[in-house]
Amino acid sequence: MKIDQFLPNPKNKISLEEVCSNKFFEQNAGQPFQEESLNFLNEVSRLTFLDTNIKKFPELAALSYWIRRGSVSSIIEDYKKRIFSNEVIVPRGVVLHIAPSNVDSIFMYSWALSLLAGNINIIRISRNHSTQITFLLQIIQKALKDKRFIKIAKRNRVITYSHDDDINAKLSELADVRVIWGGNETVDYFRSLPSSRTTKDIVFADKWSHSVIDATKYNELSDIKKKDLSKLFFNDSYWFDQMACSSPRIVFFVGKKRECIKASKSFWMGLNMELEDNNSSEDIGTAMNKLVYLYERAKTSSKVTIPYRPENGKALVINLDKIDRNTLTEQCGGGLFLATYVKDLSQLSPIIQQNDQTLSYFGFDKSTLFNFISGLNGNGLDRVVPIGSALNFSPVWDGYDLLTELTKRVQILN
Numbered sequence: 001m002k003i004d005q006f007l008p009n010p011k012n013k014i015s016l017e018e019v020c021s022n023k024f025f026e027q028n029a030g031q032p033f034q035e036e037s038l039n040f041l042n043e044v045s046r047l048t049f050l051d052t053n054i055k056k057f058p059e060l061a062a063l064s065y066w067i068r069r070g071s072v073s074s075i076i077e078d079y080k081k082r083i084f085s086n087e088v089i090v091p092r093g094v095v096l097h098i099a100p101s102n103v104d105s106i107f108m109y110s111w112a113l114s115l116l117a118g119n120i121n122i123i124r125i126s127r128n129h130s131t132q133i134t135f136l137l138q139i140i141q142k143a144l145k146d147k148r149f150i151k152i153a154k155r156n157r158v159i160t161y162s163h164d165d166d167i168n169a170k171l172s173e174l175a176d177v178r179v180i181w182g183g184n185e186t187v188d189y190f191r192s193l194p195s196s197r198t199t200k201d202i203v204f205a206d207k208w209s210h211s212v213i214d215a216t217k218y219n220e221l222s223d224i225k226k227k228d229l230s231k232l233f234f235n236d237s238y239w240f241d242q243m244a245c246s247s248p249r250i251v252f253f254v255g256k257k258r259e260c261i262k263a264s265k266s267f268w269m270g271l272n273m274e275l276e277d278n279n280s281s282e283d284i285g286t287a288m289n290k291l292v293y294l295y296e297r298a299k300t301s302s303k304v305t306i307p308y309r310p311e312n313g314k315a316l317v318i319n320l321d322k323i324d325r326n327t328l329t330e331q332c333g334g335g336l337f338l339a340t341y342v343k344d345l346s347q348l349s350p351i352i353q354q355n356d357q358t359l360s361y362f363g364f365d366k367s368t369l370f371n372f373i374s375g376l377n378g379n380g381l382d383r384v385v386p387i388g389s390a391l392n393f394s395p396v397w398d399g400y401d402l403l404t405e406l407t408k409r410v411q412i413l414n
Helices: 035-050 052-056 058-066 069-080 104-116 131-144 147-155 165-174 184-191 215-219 223-238 257-277 284-300 366-376
Strands: 003-007 011-014 087-091 094-098 120-125 156-161 177-180 200-203 208-214 250-254 304-308 316-320 336-342 356-362 383-386 407-411
Touching: 003 131, 035 058, 035 069, 035 104, 035 131, 035 147, 052 058, 052 131, 058 069, 058 104, 058 131, 069 104, 094 104, 094 165, 104 120, 104 131, 104 177, 131 147, 147 156, 165 184, 177 184, 184 200, 208 215, 215 250, 215 257, 223 257, 250 257, 257 336, 284 316
Parallel strands: 094 120, 094 177, 120 156, 177 200, 208 250, 208 356, 250 336, 316 336, 356 383
Antiparallel strands: 003 011, 003 156, 087 407, 304 316
């Protein structure tokens, strides 16, 4: 069994015994929200922005902005407002983070919050991690060399290894919290492993996300405003090659049909122009997967139109007369969108399911969105955000208030 360690310092082929040593797992957790933790995250942010390579990774720029001191201080203050005067906040203990392979940098968000909570953290990343993760880990290694962060280095470890039941079972047994990213299969697998009766699981299963566009309000936009919206939609969809759970897969144009047709034509043309501006391209595997999906949809739908032919680097848009969620198959990403027209938001209610996560929108006011979500009565959707904010991480994610989940509130009663 081969385990490689990245943090606190790089080591190749360390043993399971070394990874699971009492020295690491039985040490005392830290106090929540200490200056050391805030300073460490701020230093990672500072070092990231100082590195010119950050221009290659816009998603890491967003992460670095999120973990800067001012941002996390606001998150902590908001959390403290919800604590009663007779409660003491303490860490949960040992937190095991299982990072996904498709959006591998997202583990940094749960780790940052767990680190702020004072927990001991062990993070398992994929052996097939991306170049952006290599870059990020090098920045964190640099930050950990600062003597101010000795305690942070002792309480946090990032490792990688190929799939191994023995390693996973041992780490699972030692964890007080398991943060499981990676989809249904990963969630089911780790839940099947032995754990303490008091172990808390925070799981992120497979999710779908959608966009809704008020067609009339879109058509009223100037060409410049339409271009701005195309860029925002591009960021939501292509930063992780459309594989992030919060990236839109289905786009609903809302309004009278003639307005929807007009808006749809302009919207997809604008997206393809944005792709050209970004010199977007795709590998042959992604292109073939999109074509296979197209043919599958053609077999199962009574009406399929393709407003834009699949070309290298272009969005593949499949217009359907209606969306039947019972016949949808897993999408391949890479810029494949289903699109349809609806008269109003209420027509989405039968389509929304429990595994729907993010609804990004344009042209709807707050009261309309509140009424729509209230009408769902909990049957799907975890967050509703403007187009351009789908990938913006929040301490409340998939319905979890993560700081609440990663800390324990101890009451002291007279």
